[in-house]
Amino acid sequence: MAQVPIRESLFGSGKVLGVMYLACFLIVALLVLIPLLALVIGSLRNAAPGLPGSWTLANWGGLLSRGVIGTFATTIGIGLASSLASAFYGTAIAFILHRTDIRLARLLAALVSLSFFLPSFILAMAWIIIGSPGGLINGLLQDVLGIESFKVDAYSHIGIIFVIALHQVPFAYLMMRGPIIGMDASFEEAARASGASQLSVLRRVTLPLLSYSLTSTLVLSFILAIEQFAIPALMGIPGHITVLATQMYLLVRFPPPDYGLAAALGLSLSILTAFALWLQRRIARKNRLAVTTGKAGKLALVPLGRWRWMASFFCWSYVVLALFLPVIILGYVSVIKYFNANPMEAAYTLRNYVFLLDSSTTLRSFWNTLVVSGFGALLGVVLATSISYFTLRLKPPGHTALDLLANLPFGVPGVVLGLGLLWAYAYLPVPIYGTVTILVIAFITRFLAYATETIGGRLVQIDKSLEEAAWTAGATRLQGIRKVLLPLAIPSLQGAYFLLFMAFFREIASAVLLYTATSNVLSTSIWSSFEQANWGLASALSLVGMIAVFIFMYALMLLTRGSRKGERSGMLPGI
Amino acid sequence: MGIHISNLVKIYGSSTVVNQISFDVADGEFVTLLGPSGCGKTTTLRCIAGLELADGGTIEIDGVAVSDRSLGIHVGTHERNLGMVFQSYAIWPHMTVASNVAFPLQVRGATPKAAIDEAVRWALNIVGLDALAHRHPSELSGGQQQRVALARAIVGKPKVLLFDEPLSNLDARLRDRTRAEISRIQKELAIPAVYVTHDQAEALSMSDRVIVMSAGVTVEEGAPRDLYRRPSKRFTAEFIGAANFLAMTWDGLVWRTADGSAVDIPAEQQAVAGEKREAVLRCEVLRVEPADVVLDRMHIALRGTVRGLQYMGPHTEYAIEVAGATIVAHSQAEFTVGNLVNVTFRPQDVHLLPANA
Numbered sequence: 001m002a003q004v005p006i007r008e009s010l011f012g013s014g015k016v017l018g019v020m021y022l023a024c025f026l027i028v029a030l031l032v033l034i035p036l037l038a039l040v041i042g043s044l045r046n047a048a049p050g051l052p053g054s055w056t057l058a059n060w061g062g063l064l065s066r067g068v069i070g071t072f073a074t075t076i077g078i079g080l081a082s083s084l085a086s087a088f089y090g091t092a093i094a095f096i097l098h099r100t101d102i103r104l105a106r107l108l109a110a111l112v113s114l115s116f117f118l119p120s121f122i123l124a125m126a127w128i129i130i131g132s133p134g135g136l137i138n139g140l141l142q143d144v145l146g147i148e149s150f151k152v153d154a155y156s157h158i159g160i161i162f163v164i165a166l167h168q169v170p171f172a173y174l175m176m177r178g179p180i181i182g183m184d185a186s187f188e189e190a191a192r193a194s195g196a197s198q199l200s201v202l203r204r205v206t207l208p209l210l211s212y213s214l215t216s217t218l219v220l221s222f223i224l225a226i227e228q229f230a231i232p233a234l235m236g237i238p239g240h241i242t243v244l245a246t247q248m249y250l251l252v253r254f255p256p257p258d259y260g261l262a263a264a265l266g267l268s269l270s271i272l273t274a275f276a277l278w279l280q281r282r283i284a285r286k287n288r289l290a291v292t293t294g295k296a297g298k299l300a301l302v303p304l305g306r307w308r309w310m311a312s313f314f315c316w317s318y319v320v321l322a323l324f325l326p327v328i329i330l331g332y333v334s335v336i337k338y339f340n341a342n343p344m345e346a347a348y349t350l351r352n353y354v355f356l357l358d359s360s361t362t363l364r365s366f367w368n369t370l371v372v373s374g375f376g377a378l379l380g381v382v383l384a385t386s387i388s389y390f391t392l393r394l395k396p397p398g399h400t401a402l403d404l405l406a407n408l409p410f411g412v413p414g415v416v417l418g419l420g421l422l423w424a425y426a427y428l429p430v431p432i433y434g435t436v437t438i439l440v441i442a443f444i445t446r447f448l449a450y451a452t453e454t455i456g457g458r459l460v461q462i463d464k465s466l467e468e469a470a471w472t473a474g475a476t477r478l479q480g481i482r483k484v485l486l487p488l489a490i491p492s493l494q495g496a497y498f499l500l501f502m503a504f505f506r507e508i509a510s511a512v513l514l515y516t517a518t519s520n521v522l523s524t525s526i527w528s529s530f531e532q533a534n535w536g537l538a539s540a541l542s543l544v545g546m547i548a549v550f551i552f553m554y555a556l557m558l559l560t561r562g563s564r565k566g567e568r569s570g571m572l573p574g575i
Numbered sequence: 576m577g578i579h580i581s582n583l584v585k586i587y588g589s590s591t592v593v594n595q596i597s598f599d600v601a602d603g604e605f606v607t608l609l610g611p612s613g614c615g616k617t618t619t620l621r622c623i624a625g626l627e628l629a630d631g632g633t634i635e636i637d638g639v640a641v642s643d644r645s646l647g648i649h650v651g652t653h654e655r656n657l658g659m660v661f662q663s664y665a666i667w668p669h670m671t672v673a674s675n676v677a678f679p680l681q682v683r684g685a686t687p688k689a690a691i692d693e694a695v696r697w698a699l700n701i702v703g704l705d706a707l708a709h710r711h712p713s714e715l716s717g718g719q720q721q722r723v724a725l726a727r728a729i730v731g732k733p734k735v736l737l738f739d740e741p742l743s744n745l746d747a748r749l750r751d752r753t754r755a756e757i758s759r760i761q762k763e764l765a766i767p768a769v770y771v772t773h774d775q776a777e778a779l780s781m782s783d784r785v786i787v788m789s790a791g792v793t794v795e796e797g798a799p800r801d802l803y804r805r806p807s808k809r810f811t812a813e814f815i816g817a818a819n820f821l822a823m824t825w826d827g828l829v830w831r832t833a834d835g836s837a838v839d840i841p842a843e844q845q846a847v848a849g850e851k852r853e854a855v856l857r858c859e860v861l862r863v864e865p866a867d868v869v870l871d872r873m874h875i876a877l878r879g880t881v882r883g884l885q886y887m888g889p890h891t892e893y894a895i896e897v898a899g900a901t902i903v904a905h906s907q908a909e910f911t912v913g914n915l916v917n918v919t920f921r922p923q924d925v926h927l928l929p930a931n932a
Contacts, residue, residue, distance in 0.1 A: 468626055469665035471652035472737070473679035473727065479653075483682070487669045 017477055021396055024386040028405050031445045034428075035420025036408070042423045043263035049426035059260035063268060068247075068261075075226050075243040075269075078157065082164035083221035089165065090172025090221075091214060093318060094180050096311045100302045108315050109177075115323040116170035119506030119523065120163075121230035122542045125530055126326030127163050128154050128234060129333055129539075136329065139341020155239030163231050166322045168224055172217050179213035188300070198302060212283055219280040223273045227413030229509035234530070244269045245415045245509065252419060252513060259423065266416035274411035327543070334540035352540035361517070362541065365525040366548070368436050369505060372521050374552075376440040377500035381493055383444065384451030389481070391452075392459050393467070410449040414509025417446050422513050434516040442510040447503045451496040458492030459485075494560050498553060505549050576638040577601045577767045578623065578735055584631030585618050592618045594791040595632070600735075603765035605758070609778040610788035611814065616771045619788075620737055623769060624659055625652035637734040653682075658728030658766070659737040662744065664720045666712040672699070672723050673708040679731040698726040701760055718749045725757065729764060736761060736768040742777060754781060775815045779803060787811050809932045812855045819856040819902035823927070824849065830927075832898035836877050840922045853928045860924035861904035863893055866915035874919040881914045 038049075043060065047053025062068065093112060097105045130136045131154030141147045153159065183206070191205040207214075229245040236246055244265055251262040304311050332343060334353070340346040356362050384406075390396060391403040409417060421442055425433045432438045462485065470480040486493075508523045515524040522545040530538040578600040585593040593615040600606045608616035621627040623634055625641065628649060634642040641650040658679075667675055676695045680686045686694070699705050702722040712720055721741060728736060738757070742750045758781045761768050772778055778785045779799040786796040787810070795808045806812040809820070821838075823830040827848035829837045838854070846852075862874070870876050879897035890905040897918050904918055 463663055463665065465661040465663045465665040466667060468624075468652075469659065469661055469667070469724075469727075470678070470682070471626070472624055472655075472657045472659035473682060474653045474656075474731065475678075475682045476651070476653050479682055483678070484667055488667075 017394065018396075020386060021390055021394070024383065024390060025398065025402055027383065028387065028402060028448075031441065031448070032405050032408050034424045035417055035445070036412070038424035038427070039263045039267055039416065039420040042259055042420075043267055045260055048257060048259050049423040056260070059264040062261045063264055068265070071242050071244055071247050071265075074157075074241060075245075078161055078164065078232070078243060079222050079226035082161045082168065082225045083218055085161065085165035086168035086225075087172045087214065087218045087221050089318065090169045090174075091176045091210075091217070093169065093315055094173045094176040096315055098177060098181050100304050100311060102304060102308060102311050102315070104312075108319065111319045111323060112170050112173050112315075115319065116174065117502055117506070118167075118323060118326065118546075119230075119508070119542075120167045120228065121234060121506075121508050121523065121527060121530075122330070122546070123167050123322070123326055124163050124231045124234040125526075125535075125538060125542070126329045127159070127166075129329050129535060130154070130325070131159060132238075134339070136341045144342055153239070155235055155241075157241060159239075160232050160235050160241065163235060164225050164228055166318075167228075167231065168221050169318060169322065171224065172221055175217040175220065176210070176213060179210055183209060185300070202302075212286060216280050216283045219276050219283065223276045223280070223411075226276075227269065227273055227416075227509070229413070229415045229512070230527075233512075245413055248415050248419060249512065252422070259419075262419055263423070266413070266419050270412045270416055273413060277411045330539040330542055333535050334537075334543060336536065339535065352536045353544070355537060356540055356544060361520065362525055364518070365520040365522050366545075368439075368520060369522040369545070372436050372439050372443065373501050373504040373549075376443055376504055377497050379440065380444045380448060380451050380500045381455075381497045384448055384455050384496055385486075385489070385493060387448075387452050388456040388459050389485070392456050393485070394477075406452050407449045409445050412446070414446055414507065414511075415513065417442060418510040418513040421510075433514075434519055436519045436521070438514050439511055439519060439521060442514055443500075443504045443507055446507070446510050447500055450503060451500055454496040454499060455489065455492045458489050462488050498556075501553065502549070505545075577604065578637075578769065579635040580619075580623070580632070582632035583619060583622060583629055583634065585615070585622055585627060586630045592791055593622065593629075596788075596791075596793055597632075598786055598793070598796065600767045600769060602767055603762075605761055605768045605770065605781060605783045607770045607772060607778040607782040607785045608788055609772060609775065609785050609814070610794075611773055613790075614788040615791040616773075616788050617739055620739055620769060620771045623735070624657055624737055625650060625655050656731070656734045657737055658731065658733035658735070660721075660724045660728050660739065660741040662740040664717075664724045664741075664744070666715075666720050666723050666727075668712050670712075671708070672704065672710050672712065672715070675712070675723055676726045676730050679727060683731070694730050695726075698730040701729065701763075702726045702756070717745055718753060721745060721753055722756075725760065729760065729766070732764075733766060736766050738768065738770040738772075740772050740774075741770075742772070743774070750777075757781065779815070787814065789814075805926055806855065807929050807932060809853065809928055812926075812928065817858045817903060819858065819861075819900075819904075821854045821856060821898060821900055821902070822851065823854050824851050830854070832877065833900070834898045836898055838875055838877075838925065840875070840925045840927070850930070852930060853932065855926040855928060856902065856920060857924070858892075858903050858905050860920050861902070861906075862919045863895065863904050863906035863908055863910065864917045864919060865908075865910075866917055868917065870917065871919070874921055875925070876917045876919040879916055879918050881910045881912050881916055883912060884910065 042049065044055055044057070045053045046056040046058060096102050097109050097112075102108070128135065131152050132138075133151065133153055133155070135154065137152050141150060154163075187205055187209060188201050191201045196204065226243070227245060229249070232241065232243045233246045233249060236242060237250070242250065248262045248265050248269075251258045251265070333339070335348050335350065337347040337349045337351075387402060387406050391399045391406075412420075421438060422433070425438060432441070466484055466488070467480045470484045471477070475483065506523060508527055511521065511524050512527065515521065520528070522541065526538050526541045526545065529541060580599070581597040583593055583596045584591065596615070596619055598606065608619060610616050618627060622629045622642065623636075629642045629644060631644050632642075633640055636655060640646070640648050641655050642648060667678070670678070673695055676698050677691050680691045680694055695708070696705065699708055702725050704719060704722055704726065707715065707719065712723065715723065724741070741757070742753055745753060754777055770777070770781065782799055784796060785799055785802055787794040787802065787808075789810055795802065795806065795811045802811055803815055806815070812818045812820075822833055823838060825846040825848060829839055830852075831837055866878065877897045879895040879902075881893055882896050882901060883894040885892045890907050891909070893904050893906060893910065894901050895904055895916060895918055902918065910916060
């Protein structure tokens with residue numbers, strides 16, 4: 001045993017960790033602060049990025065113009081309506097699937113979860129094909145049934161709210177599922193023992209107990225709805241309905257561009273989401289104090305009796321509208337020559353699929369997707385693991401700042417982030433604009449908090465004494481991390497990787513201002529095909545892309561399953 | 576050479592959790608830190624392990640300073656050559672029993688594979704788990720996990736064994752068995768041990784010496800028998816075992832209780848007339864007899880009234896009003912509330928606390 005000087009500064013032991021911490025801090029700070037600072041500066045300038053100009057407050061003043069205030073109102077209105085609808089529908093589905101004796105509950109649960117992975121822009125495309133003025137429903141009404149007086153229009157407020165709600169139901173379902181399944185059975189049993197009927201148990205005990213989770217779900221759904229870009233862009237722009245996210249896009253994309261106003265809009269949208277997020281965190285924290293005590297017992301299933309068919313109809317109709325119908329429609333549109341609402345009269349072709357294989361652009365976009373999602377997600381997981389370790393375990397000086405930085409992009413909508421990066425790399429002498437690198441940067445920044453949440457959630461469950469036992473057994477900090485902490489955290493790293501991979505694959509909002517012909521990924525290829533009104537190619541790309549991704553993820557799951565043997569959760573002491 | 580700790584200080588924010596603690600542990604000695612939760616005993620142990628950075632004082636293990644603030648010395652936990660058993664066992668769930676036990680040798684890297692296997696077998700044999708070497712921790716009971724933790728702590732023949740309330744998660748019967756086993760193994764290996772607990776039974780039955788702690792300072796230390804029978808502090812008498820306290824006054828000839836009853840005990844020391852002291856009476860030395868029974872001259876008797884009772888099985892616990900105080904006595908005899916009784920005890924079973932207790 002050598003006498004060594006105190007290393008109470010930063011790290012307790014080892015310079016390697018110190019260097020890692022500084023590197024991690026620096027990377028996160030650069031990732032997050034560069035686009036945000038660019039936005040702040042941009043909102044105070046009167047010229048486009050990279051051009052000489054002067055300082056001004058006119059952009060912020062521009063927020064008070066009539067058009068912008070109208071956009072704010074539309075954004076909040078659409079956000080409220082669609083989040084209420086999705087929270088209601090998602091909670092109802094979660095309740096029916098997990099607390100009643102509905103048939104095929106597990107299949108339904110799997111299908112609802114699966115629809116979570118259907119990208120918003122693909123869902124919007126499908127519903128445009130179904131419900132736009134020249135779409136399927138109107139075609140059927142006119143050509144097949146001969147009805148002229150009634151038409152549906154997906155390019156409307158109702159259409160946008162409907163598709164956003166459809167898109168977010170699985171999110172609300174997944175949020176509510178945990179609290180509904182994990183509720184302490186003794187709360188309900190106590191109510192029943194006190195003489196309450198099934199219905200009053202539900203009304204006076206179960207729902208009030210879930211109210212925190214429900215509020216929290218509602219707020220998060222609202223955030224997702226107001227920062228939703230793809231659906232209001234595809235469905236709102238043709239019908240002249242603008243929300244904040246699409247207005248920003250229009251201001252930047254179409255001449256004459258007004259970058260300053262776009263930046264001011266983006267920042268105010270970020271402030272709105274950040275406020276809602278702060279509210280949600282507060283609610284969630286109170287919730288933890290309120291009901292997460294006690295063991296999860298066996299909850300009694302509510303017998304549906306003669307209402308069962310209605311509950312089944314309720315759940316299956318969601319799966320049909322959000323998953324089956326869109327996929328079938330995309331499949332149909334991808335194999336017809338010209339758009340025709342009547343499948344009996346349509347001319348069929350495989351040319352879209354042939355084109356996919358022939359076109360070097362689409363092949364490149366597949367390759368780019370693999371790089372961006374596959375490799376980018378890996379980088380994201382490495383970064384998120386380091387952040388979680390430093391903020392939750394080692395807690396060196398400044399770790400709260402690191403935590404705050406990593407969570408900051410959570411409140412920044414995708415298009416806003418895209419604009420910030422666009423602006424920043426127009427100034428900075430780093431030639432990454434128009435490359436896949438900037439997409440990787442954008443995606444990691446945007447979804448970093450998802451990964452740290454997943455990994456951190458696991459790390460806090462791993463009892464501190466497991467690591468301490470390694471140190472007392474003679475392991476250095478690094479050995480403790482490698483031999484004890486990481487092996488125990490592996491499932492969460494895999495989970496985070498899957499999450500990031502899917503998020504990167506389906507992301508369009510932050511990519512839409514950053515992609516170019518050479519850095520096209522699948523989502524942007526589909527997007528631009530659809531923008532060029534090439535519905536068939538967009539549909540074919542969507543289907544092939546989704547199938548490829550599911551095969552890739554499945555293969556990955558099979559590969560990693562072997563490594564999970566011997567791992568038994570619930571075996572961690574201190575829980 | 577053991578462990579030598581002097582003036583250890585640990586401060587969290589504005590509260591001094593460990594305040595100038597000093598003690599030694601001789602080679603092969605088993606020393607227990609005993610105290611209520613929050614008394615600083617676990618923090619002291621964690622400072623010895625190097626899991627906490629001491630704010631003052633020195634810690635020496637086997638003659639080497641591992642912590643000395645004034646000299647700027649803080650040897651990392653992994654370099655202190657310890658064996659530690661945690662309250663939560665801290666058995667790594669992703670490793671088998673054998674790899675858990677092999678870890679301390681593998682991670683230090685100096686031992687060849689065959690010797691590691693041999694050492695693991697030896698350690699598992701000592702704790703009686705030879706047959707379970709290839710199981711996963713999830714397949715073990717709490718008691719078995721505890722023994723894996725013990726095997727892991729001893730496998731590297733450490734300079735010191737540290738125990739952080741290792742039995743508190745076990746059920747009562749298993750606790751008794753494991754207690755005996757830890758004692759036996761520690762004696763066999765003759766490794767100095769520091770054991771932290773709030774359980775007096777563990778402290779009394781296992782230790783060569785007990786250090787009673789409260790609010791970050793040492794209250795008293797001594798061999799288990801001395802601490803129990805002749806505590807020099809009221810806190811010790813209260814914390815270890817069930818004790819009754821009677822206020823007594825020396826009238827120049829004999830000690831008298833508050834109501835004037837004489838308690839004729841051998842004078843240990845010269846007392847000044849009018850001096851007040853407290854007498855400690857353990858519940859189990861008291862006998863409760865009907866008031867009309869003829870008194871035995873070998874015993875001191877105090878007249879009292881039964882105020883409450885709880886039937887406990889082996890005995891009944893009586894709360895009896897005696898000499899202006901309520902004392903608790905255990906008896907197999909049957910009385911009811913309101914009965915007049917004599918509480919009797921032998922003179923040598925009375926312990927007078929020192930004046931400054």
